[in-house]
Amino acid sequence: MKKALITGITGQDGSYLAELLLEKGYQVIGMVSQEHDIGEKNINSFKKRLVLETGDLLDKQSLERIIKKYQPGEVYNLGAVTFVPQSWQKPAFTFDVNALGVIRLLQLVKDLSPKAKFFQATSAKIFGSPDKGPQTEESSVQPATPYAVSKACGHFLTQNFRDHFNLFACSGIMYNHESERRGKEFVTRKITSTAVRIKLGQVKKLVLGDLKAKEDWGYAPDYVEAMWLMLQQDRADDYILATGKQHSVADICQIAFGYLDLDWKKYVVTDKKFVRKEKEQNFFGNPSKAKKVLGWQPKTTFKQMVEKMVNYDWQLTKEEQQ
Secondary structure (H helix, E strand, O other), X not given: OOEEEEEXXXXXXXXXXXXXXXXXXXXXXXXXXXXXXXXOHHHHHHXXXXXXXXXXXXXXXXXXXXXXXXXXXXXXXXXXXXXXXXXXXXXXXXXXXXHHHHHHHHHHHHXXXXXXXXXXXXXXXXXXXXXXOOEOOOOOOOOOOXXXXXXXXXXXXXXXXXXXHOOEEXXXXXXXXXXXXXXXXXXXXXXXXXXXXXXXXXXXXEEEOOOOOEEOOEEHHHHHHHHHHHXXXXXXXXXXXXXXXXXEHHHHHHHHHHHOOOOHHHOEEEOHHHOOOOOOOOOOEOOHHHHHXXXXXXXXXXXXXXXXXXXXXXXXXXXXXX
């Protein structure tokens, strides 16, 4: 039986990846941080099929204990500080988790399980505010936030260990990917959950920032499949995981509210305090390498993704009402 270790298993990506690997017959070991965990809601339905171990990317001894105990053949590092605004509030903590956490893991994999294959979740935010798009694996790295700097560091460390120690270490340079399991602090989920509450008469308006802001948004379950595919190759490499298409915040509003038979323009108001300073209008990726080499193809459209999220929030909110 193949064994895989997933850090951040209770998060959006970690939980979807765990489900995928269980379907493929893996023993899945999930690392759960007692201090920094977000709760087990995302894994509750299949928790009994997992092996859960207490550990933390800040604690090298806990990582060492888990890797020694299980000798996983695949290691997926998905644990991270992922909310960009938080990185401005806690830059040192963000760097410790997102950069030093990577090197702690890489060092232990090299020393204790050198034949294991390693996946690093790199954010496309490492490209900063590019002048032109789409970005490729060769695009200039110009991080513009503490979060992006920390992710760029983890990305380069992964390349370093691959090149210097011949470790099978890959980075998935991932553009925004959303799902029903996305935290409500993220704009996509904020929109879908609030639209439902408006439909049910619980609130009267939704306050957002720049409605024209655009991102390359994909569906998280599609992206975790690409993570797995990367570790099934004969040669380790880095890949952009993206849809190659941009959509605006207003597009999400239109689909989410429209799905509920509401006119979003009657309920959505803007507040400058939610507008981010960085401009990313050319921020979208070229996934052609992943499509060609991995045979990867996003299966879920942007519209389908938003509608899935609205359906989920509808069921969740109705349950909470009862």
